[in-house]
Amino acid sequence: MTPVRASVAGAIASLILILVVVELVRGRRLKERYALLWLATGIVLLVLSVWRDGLNTIAGWLGVTGYPPAVLFAVATLFIMLVLLHYSTVISRLTDENVDLAQRIALLEERLNRSEQQQAD
Amino acid sequence: MTHERLVAVVPAWNEAGAIGRVVEEIKAFDPAMEIVVVDDASTDETAIVAEAHGATVLRLLFNVGIGGAVQTGLRYARDEGYEIAVRLDGDGQHDASELGKLLEPIRAGEADIVIGSRFVDPGGAYRPPFARRLGIRVFARLVSLLGGQKVTDTTSGFLALNRRGIELFATEYPHDYPEVEATLVGLRSGLRLEQVQVDMRERQAGTSSITFVRSLYYIVKVTLALLVASLRRYPRLEPSQ
Numbered sequence: 001m002t003p004v005r006a007s008v009a010g011a012i013a014s015l016i017l018i019l020v021v022v023e024l025v026r027g028r029r030l031k032e033r034y035a036l037l038w039l040a041t042g043i044v045l046l047v048l049s050v051w052r053d054g055l056n057t058i059a060g061w062l063g064v065t066g067y068p069p070a071v072l073f074a075v076a077t078l079f080i081m082l083v084l085l086h087y088s089t090v091i092s093r094l095t096d097e098n099v100d101l102a103q104r105i106a107l108l109e110e111r112l113n114r115s116e117q118q119q120a121d
Numbered sequence: 122m123t124h125e126r127l128v129a130v131v132p133a134w135n136e137a138g139a140i141g142r143v144v145e146e147i148k149a150f151d152p153a154m155e156i157v158v159v160d161d162a163s164t165d166e167t168a169i170v171a172e173a174h175g176a177t178v179l180r181l182l183f184n185v186g187i188g189g190a191v192q193t194g195l196r197y198a199r200d201e202g203y204e205i206a207v208r209l210d211g212d213g214q215h216d217a218s219e220l221g222k223l224l225e226p227i228r229a230g231e232a233d234i235v236i237g238s239r240f241v242d243p244g245g246a247y248r249p250p251f252a253r254r255l256g257i258r259v260f261a262r263l264v265s266l267l268g269g270q271k272v273t274d275t276t277s278g279f280l281a282l283n284r285r286g287i288e289l290f291a292t293e294y295p296h297d298y299p300e301v302e303a304t305l306v307g308l309r310s311g312l313r314l315e316q317v318q319v320d321m322r323e324r325q326a327g328t329s330s331i332t333f334v335r336s337l338y339y340i341v342k343v344t345l346a347l348l349v350a351s352l353r354r355y356p357r358l359e360p361s362q
Contacts, residue, residue, distance in 0.1 A: 095296075098183075099185045099189045099296055101182075102181050102182040102183060102185055102189075102193075103181070103185070103189065103192065103193040103196060105182055106159070106179040106180055106181050106182070106193055107179060107193065107196060107197055107200065109179075109180060110177060110178070110179050110180075110197070
């Protein structure tokens with residue numbers, strides 16, 4: 001069985017996560033599209049912490065018989081990996097967009113110099 | 122016949138010591154050719170020297186890697202309507218007097234991309250160190266296998282492109298360590314590729330960007346890129362007339 005204290009600690013931690021994410025979005029320091037995965041993480045962890053029978057049942061399915069809260073760790077780790085992978089795709093896109101911008105600026109600058117020179121002549 | 126429109130794309134990163142001579146050699150080969158030096162955010166006088174020798178200089182805001190630099194030049198070639206582009210390295214290792222050999226198959230309409238290879242002719246003068254030769258050979262085999270055409274030198278940055286090649290690589294060109302993957306992308310997009318024997322020189326000045334850790338990264342990155350590129354679908358380009 002899951003110890004009550006583990007459930008309480010899990011619930012508090014996930015609540016803090018949710019509140020922090022909401023506050024960051026409210027203060028416009030985090031965009032909604034990047035907050036969604038974090039919110040999902042917090043909500044899933046909160047549900048699994050509070051719904052003790054559910055956690056025990058899931059632990060049973062997964063063969064985790066000794067210590068059901070281990071499933072909380074597993075789920076948290078899985079979500080963190082998802083968030084990181086998502087960030088890697090975001091960074092890749094930003095890199096491409098950055099390079100594209102640098103290239104366009106180089107081309108525009110050259111064109112601008114040329115037309116200024118032609119006007120001066 | 123009007124003079125065909127030719128542009129030379131020269132990526133350069135901190136090549137102030139070599140770029141002047143590179144530009145002069147291209148001018149000596151064909152004074153009518155526009156020379157575009159893409160300055161990949163050099164910290165030295167590369168751009169100033171190149172400009173002083175009469176090259177058009179495209180200045181990148183920050184270092185984007187050699188592939189990103191070449192692509193900038195090819196975007197220029199595409200936007201300015203050039204029919205043929207050649208690419209030479211800014212360090213002077215490619216001999217501009219050999220450009221004629223690269224241009225021949227393009228002018229004859231036999232190829233869309235011509236690569237200057239050091240290994241077409243087994244008696245060629247270039248003898249790299251063993252590890253490097255092995256790497257070059259492995260990549261050549263892999264590209265030949267995945268691309269369906271025998272390629273001998275996929276790491277060469279000495280090449281000529283017609284309009285189809287320019288248009289393809291202006292949009293599809295890997296940003297770092299681009300040559301091997303670009304060769305495969307070209308083949309998979311249906312470009313007709315030809316290789317001609319060239320010799321390459323030792324660098325004129327500056328230092329090569331290749332170190333041990335980078336070579337490891339190079340091998341892993343390029344292998345992954347090749348495997349992924351062979352899973353991707355590329356638009357088949359219609360044969361040009």
